[in-house]
Amino acid sequence: MYWYVARRLAWAFVATFIILTITFLLLEVTPDAQAAQLQFQAAQGGGSAEAAREAYETRRGLDAPLWERYSNYMINVFTLEWGWSDTRSQPVVEAILDAYPYSLMYGIPAVLISTVVGIAIGLYSATHQYTLADYAGTFVAFFGISIPNFWFGIILLLVFAVELGWVPVLFDPNVPVFSVANAKQLVLPVFVLTTAAIASEMRYARAEALEYVNAEFVKTAKAKGADGRRILTRHILRPALVPLSTILVGDLLGLILTTSYLVEVVFGIPGLGRLSLDAILNQDTALVLGTTFIPVLIAVIGNLLQDLAYTILDPRIDYGDR
Amino acid sequence: MATESGDPERFEDVDWDELGGLAVPRRTLAFVASLVAYALLLGYDYLLVAEDQPTIPVAGWNVTAVDWLFLLTLLAIVFYGVVPLVVNRRLTVHYWHQFRKNRAAVVSLVYLLVIFVVGTVGTAFIEPPQLDTLAAYQPPVYSSVPADVPVSCAGEVVDGRCQGTWAHPFGTTGQGKDILKMVVFGMEVSMQVGLIATFITIVLATAVGTTAAYLGGYVDEVLMRYVDIQLTFPTFFLYLLLVYLFGGSLFLLILIFGLTGWGAIARLVRSEALQRSEEEFVRAAKGAGASTPYVIWRHLVPNVSNTVITAATLLIPSLILAEAALSFLGLGDPTVPSWGRVIADGRGDLSSAWWISTIPGFFLFFTILAFNFLGDALRDALDPRQEGGE
Secondary structure (H helix, E strand, C coil): CHHHHHHHHHHHHHHHHHHHHHHHHHHHHCCCHHHHHHHHHHHHCCCCHHHHHHHHHHHHCCCCCHHHHHHHHHHHHHCCCCCEECCCCEEHHHHHHHHHHHHHHHHHHHHHHHHHHHHHHHHHHHHCCCCHHHHHHHHHHHHHHHCCHHHHHHHHHHHHHHHCCCCCCCCCCCCCCCCHHHHHHHHHHHHHHHHHHHHHHHHHHHHHHHHHHCCHHHHHHHHCCCCHHHHHHHHHHHHHHHHHHHHHHHHHHHHHHHHHHHHHHHHCCCCHHHHHHHHHHCCCHHHHHHHHHHHHHHHHHHHHHHHHHHHHHCCCCCCCCC | CCCCCCCCCCHHHCCCCCCCCCCCCHHHHHHHHHHHHHHHHHHHHHHHCCCCCCCECCCCECCCHHHHHHHHHHHHHHHHHHHHHHHCHHHHHHHHHHHHCCHHHHHHHHHHHHHHHHHHHHHHHCCCCCCCHHHCCCCCCCCEEECCCCCCCCCCEECCEEECCCCCCCCECCCCCEHHHHHHHHHHHHHHHHHHHHHHHHHHHHHHHHHHHHHCHHHHHHHHHHHHHHHHCCHHHHHHHHHHHHCCCHHHHHHHHHHHCCHHHHHHHHHHHHHHCCCHHHHHHHHCCCCHHHHHHHHHHHHHHHHHHHHHHHHHHHHHHHHHHHHHCCCCCCCCCCHHHHHHHHHHHCCCCCHHHHHHHHHHHHHHHHHHHHHHHHHHHHCCCCCCCC
């Protein structure tokens, strides 16, 4: 098992390395929008477009040989020297540090609520298969998977902010973190993120729990007179948690990262998603890269933890092979 | 093919070359013939017709790159989806009986067929939505808004409220574009994105998955490691980065979706094909001297097709959603009337004109829901091994 863990760790590094290399190559082959803009300006001002491009490249260190640029890029990525954001006039890392608390503010409650509620509903559905409640649960799951999050957010804003006026339409980043006003303006983002996450969690939870509902050891426990709650928590939930815990990390991460991006745009929360979109719209390449590295990094680490969790939680699996 | 006349002739004695040798099925022949015709037309469009001239002057239809891909996708669907269903009547009836049990899926199928036909055929007959500032902010029919919201009310003004008219059943946007027309043209975009990208995905995922499983060894290792890397990169952010770098024209968007999203299905196909390649018939074919491509194409691909179809049906909605999300963020193709873009357009007018953002969203929501229902029912109908929820 230690050999497996070591190899898995090494693979995480290799994968990160390859992804960064591909990103670097992509940047190399695509025309630089900023350089093009500078050239255009120079040409309009009567100057030489060629000279403007050369000046730009010298300033950015783009005239160095490919290999040197590549190694500089790699070193910078790993030492968190992620460059300077032109549009925000601050280092990229600083901009990210400014933004991420806003993402956590609604992200953490949403993950906690959706995990607990999702697993609870999934378990209930599995133990009460083909009842009305099960069908209702399945319907909620389909609803959650199918509804476009950004549109759902708009509808909720329309109803609860514009029509009913219960929550503010615009997010105010200046209110204290732990205050009623902040909680009020975070209710809708948390709700949208929760519906997205809860749907897939309850589907997984239901499917996993179903495998154990009719297992021999559950029947034995029932025969010995264990009460329903004990059977549910000790005999069904425990084995089901093993695959669930890994699914929660791997599959939900992508979902939550994507949803949070759209949620921030809809509700105007100045978090990482908003920062990234502004960077894309303003052609701020350094900031685009920085804000893309964050989810990639989270995904690599999440996948690593997912695989490692499996080795610890489920000793039955043989790792001699892979 | 075998002799039934009671000859003492045995299987080994049959002279296969005399019977026509390696017969190419008629369906494959027809498919290849239509591919040739397709290639000729494509060459005609790109080599002989000027860029800004319509390809088919009579209809005034300038066939775009996306249209060409869409045609290819439809060809493949007809030859490898519709034709086998028509030919194998008995199996079709069996599947239909399984499928019919799920009423939500039947409704979904009808809804999707309507969307598909209106989106592909209907768009040829109606005018694209036009800018018309005078007709801006018309409310949908059977609803009303304060008369000061629209520039000039097309319907009657009753008690200071502008009534919607049948001229614009779903109302108009802030630019005076008819929302019903926008919705219809959005259907075309969604179907093109969903079907073409899924078609590319299916081809790549099936090829990679079956090859990796059948050949094993280093091929398997390299292919699956590549899939690992592709899956590590969160899909949505990969789209974002690529759209940022290469621009978001609809054609590129579809290519990005198709070329980067096949990892998960390839993994599924591989695990399914691994089991299949251990089966007797594969070993028999190998023993009889069948080549690797032949075994993969004739024995593995048909046996993993159920898995692929189910996974593909569930992939379509996520692609449609991704396109809508990117358009909503303003990163999609600005020349294409995507649902996501209409939803984004209406955001600024939520308090005065609620219908702009909401109505296209309902179509988006129901289309995604229908594909999800359909995929779920297909899984139940095609894959009897799987039981329960997932």
